[in-house]
Structures are given as structure tokens and as C-alpha cells.
Amino acid sequence: MPKTLFEKIWERHRVTGFEDGTTLLYIDRHLVHEVTSPQAFEGLRLAGRKVRRPELTFATLDHNVPTENRHEITDPVSRAQVDALTRNCREFGITLFDLDDERQGIVHIIGPELGITLPGTTIVCGDSHTSTHGAFGALAYGIGTSEVEHVLATQCLPQARPKTFRVTFEGRLQPGVTAKDMVLKLIGTIGTAGGTGYVLEYCGPAIRALSMEGRMTVCNMTIEAGARAGMVAPDDTTIEYICRTPRPYAPRGEALEKAIAFWRTLPGDEGAVFDRELTIDASEIAPQVTWGTSPGMVTDVSARVPFPDQVPGYSPADVEKSLEYMGLAPGTPITDIAVDTVFIGSCTNGRIEDLRAAAAIFQGRRVAEGVRVLVVPGSQQVLRQAEAEGLDRIFREAGAQWRQSGCSMCLAMNPDKLEPGQRCASTSNRNFEGRQGKDGRTHLVSPQMAAAAAVTGHFVDIRSWQKG
Amino acid sequence: MEPLKTVRGVIAPLDRANVDTDQIIPKQFLKSISRTGFGENLFFDWRYRADGSPDPEFILNDEAFRGAAILVTRHNFGCGSSREHAVWAIAQYGFRVIIAPQRDENGNRIPGFADIFRNNCAKNGVLTVELSESQVDGIFALIERHPGMQATVDLPAQQITLHAENSPVISFDIDPAIKERLLKGLDDITKTLTHEAQITAFEHTHDTQMPA
Ligand code: SF4
Numbered sequence: 001m002p003k004t005l006f007e008k009i010w011e012r013h014r015v016t017g018f019e020d021g022t023t024l025l026y027i028d029r030h031l032v033h034e035v036t037s038p039q040a041f042e043g044l045r046l047a048g049r050k051v052r053r054p055e056l057t058f059a060t061l062d063h064n065v066p067t068e069n070r071h072e073i074t075d076p077v078s079r080a081q082v083d084a085l086t087r088n089c090r091e092f093g094i095t096l097f098d099l100d101d102e103r104q105g106i107v108h109i110i111g112p113e114l115g116i117t118l119p120g121t122t123i124v125c126g127d128s129h130t131s132t133h134g135a136f137g138a139l140a141y142g143i144g145t146s147e148v149e150h151v152l153a154t155q156c157l158p159q160a161r162p163k164t165f166r167v168t169f170e171g172r173l174q175p176g177v178t179a180k181d182m183v184l185k186l187i188g189t190i191g192t193a194g195g196t197g198y199v200l201e202y203c204g205p206a207i208r209a210l211s212m213e214g215r216m217t218v219c220n221m222t223i224e225a226g227a228r229a230g231m232v233a234p235d236d237t238t239i240e241y242i243c244r245t246p247r248p249y250a251p252r253g254e255a256l257e258k259a260i261a262f263w264r265t266l267p268g269d270e271g272a273v274f275d276r277e278l279t280i281d282a283s284e285i286a287p288q289v290t291w292g293t294s295p296g297m298v299t300d301v302s303a304r305v306p307f308p309d310q311v312p313g314y315s316p317a318d319v320e321k322s323l324e325y326m327g328l329a330p331g332t333p334i335t336d337i338a339v340d341t342v343f344i345g346s347c348t349n350g351r352i353e354d355l356r357a358a359a360a361i362f363q364g365r366r367v368a369e370g371v372r373v374l375v376v377p378g379s380q381q382v383l384r385q386a387e388a389e390g391l392d393r394i395f396r397e398a399g400a401q402w403r404q405s406g407c408s409m410c411l412a413m414n415p416d417k418l419e420p421g422q423r424c425a426s427t428s429n430r431n432f433e434g435r436q437g438k439d440g441r442t443h444l445v446s447p448q449m450a451a452a453a454a455v456t457g458h459f460v461d462i463r464s465w466q467k468g
Numbered sequence: 469m470e471p472l473k474t475v476r477g478v479i480a481p482l483d484r485a486n487v488d489t490d491q492i493i494p495k496q497f498l499k500s501i502s503r504t505g506f507g508e509n510l511f512f513d514w515r516y517r518a519d520g521s522p523d524p525e526f527i528l529n530d531e532a533f534r535g536a537a538i539l540v541t542r543h544n545f546g547c548g549s550s551r552e553h554a555v556w557a558i559a560q561y562g563f564r565v566i567i568a569p570q571r572d573e574n575g576n577r578i579p580g581f582a583d584i585f586r587n588n589c590a591k592n593g594v595l596t597v598e599l600s601e602s603q604v605d606g607i608f609a610l611i612e613r614h615p616g617m618q619a620t621v622d623l624p625a626q627q628i629t630l631h632a633e634n635s636p637v638i639s640f641d642i643d644p645a646i647k648e649r650l651l652k653g654l655d656d657i658t659k660t661l662t663h664e665a666q667i668t669a670f671e672h673t674h675d676t677q678m679p680a
Contacts, residue, residue, distance in 0.1 A: 015670045024663060190576065194578075294488075430549075
């Protein structure tokens with residue numbers, strides 16, 4: 001029987017099956033951060049258990065890290081969480097990329113960077129954006145803290161088998177349109193629950209044409225469509241990324257040759273059947289901007305804020321509540337929305353390519369009067385690369401702030417936050433109420449769109465703006 | 469985990485769809501390193517005003533719903549972040565059952581609950597029940613007429629009884645594995661470790677660098 005990429009990985013990791021139909025799945029990589037792990041370690045300690053495979057477990061500090069001076073964590077509660085992870089890693093023998101480590105960064109940025117993320121593996125983390133790693137043709141998904149404890153103790157997880165859903169992006173993106181716009185378009189199309197119960201596999205020429213960075217952006221936001229995992233079959237682009245620079249945890253030499261031969265066998269077989277299919281024409285996708293408080297509340301930059309009864313998938317009452325929170329009137333052209341804050345970073349768009357795209361817009365331009373702009377690399381490695389390329393200078397000269405790596409304003413668990421009523425063009429992944437700070441207003445966009453909004457003070461259609 | 473068999477208590481209505489886990493427990497409360505103390509911060513941004521006093525507009529602050537044990541809400545409850553703190557907050561507040569509707573929209577199923585959230589509930593002794601949209605509409609309407617009414621959720625029988633007028637008993641479906649786990653209050657790790665020999669055998673042949 002022809003198999004999909006997902007089926008191949010699933011079957012290779014099946015330890016045993018239970019009477020109730022669930023599978024005990026072996027986990028190759030377990031990533032850990034400071035927010036969702038303390039209670040899991042506490043559970044281990046209470047039960048007198050050890051970490052079964054500490055060498056397959058990797059920890060980093062990201063959510064609480066101040067991006068201005070990382071060593072000055074003044075919030076005592078943040079401090080406690082950082083200290084707890086440090087203690088737990090020492091006690092249980094786990095590698096921790098701490099604040100002094102040049103490999104530190106957002107968990108979903110450093111996994112691929114360090115070669116921890118590899119095709120054909122199973123990867124979990126107590127964080128919903130673990131879907132990011134699926135870009136390599138891995139089965140990667142977020143888990144809760146009880147499951148974190150379960151994986152620490154057993155290196156396995158009992159799982160019900162998800163269904164499969166192929167999303168094919170035909171055609172080619174227009175200039176200025178990015179991976180971020182593709183995934184926002186998908187979420188706008190199927191809704192924030194449209195992928196629930198499925199693993200998505202992204203296919204088609206527009207996906208093949210994406211860099212690994214772009215594929216990671218698409219897989220990252222798959223969770224925003226309700227699907228726990230998104231995947232892209234490995235190809236030359238994947239292998240080139242892994243081999244491009246020395247990646248400390250990736251195989252080398254002969255082992256790498258063997259691994260590549262194996263990775264080539266992973267793509268789904270001709271004729272493999274999916275439970276659901278959807279095709280999107282990439283050439284028709286416009287730059288996307290969210291206008292509400294759910295990632296599915298999204299539209300083309302050339303459109304207007306909708307009226308409450310015009311939004312499929314949301315009740316008029318939900319739309320009204322969102323618009324009230326966002327301080328937007330129906331019928332307002334998206335390009336009339338002015339922002340006072342711009343955030344470029346996060347595990348969605350904090351990679352080097354994202355910073356290059358933003359820098360290309362800032363080059364030779366100035367940030368608009370009164371707009372606060374934060375550019376935050378996803379990892380220390382991205383930071384060093386950007387500085388080597390002189391991108392930091394471009395950002396600073398334009399009037400943006402260049403920071404150190406961390407989750408930063410993606411979720412306001414550190415000093416980077418929106419004040420009530422502030423309006424932000426953000427390259428992150430969630431526009432929920434209060435996500436970037438209490439009563440803060442978030443519009444999700446691509447790095448290019450965010451940078452252009454920083455320069456003009458409002459949203460612009462990057463396609464015509466760049467030409468002009 | 470405490471076993472869950474029958475729950476009788478006040479049923480509280482939260483008339484919102486797509487309630488995300490950032491709303492259920494805002495991020496400032498994720499910084500705790502213990503597993504307790506989340507209940508008082510459930511729905512924090514909706515529940516309290518800026519000065520810290522309870523916001524009378526928010527439904528759970530209504531006297532009629534004090535001490536509620538069952539929550540009825542709208543679809544895709546618990547979407548967003550995987551934070552299990554959301555479920556801890558719900559359980560520690562005193563909810564043992566959440567009811568939400570599912571519907572089919574041109575072949576696309578809109579579930580009552582987001583995936584990770586539903587899983588986390590099962591691991592913390594919170595029962596999630598999906599009903600049809602019309603059944604949930606009916607419950608909301610009934611609560612509106614009888615605020616503070618009680619309901620009984622009988623897990624072994626898979627039935628909900630609403631204690632008002634002569635409302636019908638509602639049957640519900642549940643994944644047998646989750647039902648069993650809730651009924652027995654089973655700890656997943658212990659169960660997995662009974663397969664220790666198989667895990668070890670698997671590890672002998674499985675290369676995690678190249679899981680061929
Ligand atoms: S950048 Fe944002 S979404 Fe990504 S891991 Fe950090 S907080 Fe989560």
C-alpha cells in the first residue's frame with residue numbers, strides 16, 4: 001500500500017498498540033523550555049523517577065528572557081522559572097542552552113539550527129508551535145505538561161492516530177508575498193479549527209519553491225489552523241539546509257551520507273491517500289493582515305475591515321466583540337489602519353531570512369515619527385549572523401531597536417509588552433486578546449509588511465509600494 | 469488523579485466561541501513553578517477589573533453561578549497555546565465538566581474543543597463533552613430561564629440530566645479510552661511503564677539519529 005510521509009514516520013515509531021486503539025509512539029527528540037516544564041520535573045521527583053534518555057532531551061530559556069539586557073531578570077517570578085529549569089537540567093542531566101550559551105534562542109529556532117531537528121524523526125515539546133519542526137519532514141507537535149512528564153519518564157507517548165490532510169499550493173507567489181501570507185490565507189480559508197484532528201502535509205510547487213525558513217513559517221502557524229502538526233517532505237532544499245553549516249547535533253561524514261539516503265525515502269508514495277485535500281492557488285494570494293482577535297480573522301491588505309455579518313466561520317457577535325477590542329470600524333480600508341508599534345521576531349519570523357527581508361525595506365529609510373520598532377532575532381546565532389551581515393546597522397540607522405534573542409513581544413512574559421490601546425504590526429503568530437500585553441491590539445503580518453508599516457506608520461500593499 | 473464518576477452541581481454558561489487558553493489563564497500566571505494556585509486566576513482578564521475587584525459583568529461573578537461545577541460554552545474552546553495551566557485553572561476553580569457544541573459546516577467539522585486542550589483535560593480529570601449545536605442552544609436557553617440550576621453528569625451512563633422543568637436527559641459520546649481513564653483516575657505513566665520490556669526492545673533497534 002502506498003504510504004504518506006506521515007504514515008512512514010508513524011509506523012517507524014510505533015512501540016506497541018493498546019486495546020483502545022491508541023499507539024505507544026517513540027519520541028526521538030524532546031525539547032524543553034522554562035514555562036511548561038517545572039511541574040513535569042516536580043512530578044518526576046515526587047514519583048522518584050529519572051529522565052529515561054537525557055541525551056535526547058534539550059532545554060533552552062526563551063519566554064522570560066529580557067531582550068535588552070538578558071542578565072538582568074528583575075521580575076522575581078521570571079527569575080524563579082529560569083532558576084528552576086537550570087536546577088532541573090543539572091539534577092536530571094539534561095543539556096541546557098542557558099543565557100551565557102551562544103546557542104541559546106527560541107526553542108523552535110535553535111532545534112533546526114543545531115541539527116537537533118532532522119527528517120523522519122518524532123519531536124515533541126511542551127509548546128504548541130512545535131509544529132515548526134515539521135518543515136524538515138519530521139512529525140513534530142506540541143504537548144501539555146503531563147505529557148512532558150510522560151516523555152521525560154518513558155521517552156514515549158500514547159497517541160491516537162490523527163487523520164491526514166494534504167494542502168497543495170499551486171502556482172507561484174507574487175513578488176512581496178511570503179510564506180506568512182500563505183499560512184494566514186490557509187487559516188482564513190479553513191478556520192482556526194479547520195485542521196483539528198489532522199496532520200497537515202504541505203505540497204505543491206509554491207511549497208517546493210520556499211526556503212527552509214519559509215517552510216518553517218508555514219508549519220509554525222499550522223497550530224493556528226487547529227492542526228497539531230504540519231509537514232513538508234524533505235528534498236534538496238532540506239538537505240542543503242542541514243549540510244550548509246556544521247550543525248553540532250546532525251550526523252556527519254559517513255553517517256550523514258547514510259542519513260541522506262534514508263531521508264530520500266521519506267516522501268509520500270505515488271498514490272498515497274489522504275483523508276482530506278485542499279488546493280490553494282498561490283498566485284492569487286495577496287499580502288495578509290489580521291483585523292481581529294483570532295488568526296482566522298484575516299483579510300487581504302487591499303480589502304476593508306469586514307462587517308460583522310460578513311465573516312464566514314465567526315458569529316456576528318464574535319466579530320463585534322473583536323472589532324470593539326481592536327478599536328476598528330467595519331468598512332475601514334486596511335491600509336488606513338495606523339500602528340504605533342512594530343514587532344519583528346518570534347519563532348514564526350525571527351530567522352535570518354526574515355531579518356534580511358525586513359532590512360531590505362528599512363535600508364535607506366526611516367521609521368515613521370512616533371512608531372516604536374523592535375527587531376528581535378530568534379536566537380543568538382541569528383543575532384551573530386545578522387550582525388556579520390550588517391543588518392543591525394540598517395535597523396538602528398532606520399530608528400528601530402536591535403535586541404537580543406528571545407520570545408520578546410510575541411507573548412509579553414518578559415519586559416517587552418504593548419501598553420493598553422497600543423496597536424502593533426507583528427510578525428508573530430497570535431492576535432488573541434492581551435497576547436502582546438493587556439488590551440494591546442495585534443495585527444499579524446509578514447516581516448516585509450511589518451517593516452513597511454514601520455516606515456509609513458500604517459499598513460501598505462507591499463506589492464505596489466515597493467514598485468513606487 | 470481523582471476518579472470522576474458522577475458530577476452534580478451548578479451549570480454556568482460562557483457564551484463565547486473560540487475561547488483561547490490565553491483567556492483562560494493569562495500568561496502572567498504561567499510563571500508559577502508549582503501545580504496549584506491557578507483557580508483564582510481563571511479567566512483573569514474578564515473576571516477582574518483593573519483595581520482587582522470582581523467585574524460584575526462577567527458571568528462567573530454572578531451570584532447565581534457561584535461554585536459551579538459544570539461549564540457550558542461554544543465551539544473550539546481551549547484553542548491556542550498548549551499550556552496545561554489552563555486546565556489546572558479550570559479544575560482548581562472547581563469545574564469537572566465542560567460542555568461545548570460541535571457542528572459540521574460543508575463537511576468541515578468544527579469541534580467543541582481544541583485538540584491539545586481536550587487531551588490535557590483528560591489527564592487532569594476534567595470531562596469534556598461534545599453535544600450538537602441545538603442541544604447546547606437548548607442548555608443555554610434553559611439556564612437563561614433558570615439561572616443557578618443544577619445538572620448531573622453521569623459518566624458511566626454517559627448522560628446529562630438538567631434539573632429544571634421536565635427537560636430531557638441528554639446522552640453523549642465519549643472515547644472509551646478517555647472514559648476508562650477518567651473513571652479509574654489512571655496515571656498514564658504507570659500504564660506505559662508496564663510496557664517497559666517492549667520499549668527497551670524497541671530502543672535496541674531504533675536509531676534516533678536516523679530512525680530507519
Ligand atoms: S516566540 Fe512566541 S510562539 Fe514562539 S515559542 Fe516564543 S512565545 Fe511561543
